[in-house]
Amino acid sequence: MNAVYAGSFDMFTNGHLSVLDQAVEMFDKVYVVIAINPNKKRRFEVDYMIEKINEAVEARGYADKVEVVSSDALVVRFAQENGCRYLIRGLRNSTDYAYEENMALINTALDKHIKTIYLRAKDAAISSSMVYELYLHGEDVSSYLPYKL
Secondary structure, eight states: OEEEEEEOOSSOOHHHHHHHHHHHHHOSEEEEEEEOOTTSOOSSOHHHHHHHHHHHHHHHTOTTTEEEEEEOSOHHHHHHHTTOOEEEEEESSHHHHHHHHHHHHHHHHHOTTOEEEEEEOSSTTOOHHHHHHHHHTTOOOGGGOSSOO
16 A cells, blocks of 8 residues: 655645654555745745655655655646555644645545545644744754754
């Protein structure tokens, strides 16, 4: 069984990595997909984030189970094209759940065989936006990231 763990990952944090840790235990292969949204301005280039996520994947020993890619397709379409029936979504709180549940309903409407699995992120209070703001102000963010910027 294969799964897709998609997001903007416009900083891939330790919270994201904790979700990936759980997904790797559950699936044969996990595609970490940096979803390209033309309506969002990225803080870090996609290729740079692919490189940094791959560093974290290799450090964890997941290189044989995880493939890091980018895609501008709908996530559900990427899943279909790659033989995945499961979408992994990380949750920090109830606000995340409400948003993710709406996305899951849309994905199920697009493909009735797609299942969304919610996994709880560690460091639930930390968002990539918060980490980025700290970074912009010159603070040490190394404890929030699984790689060196």
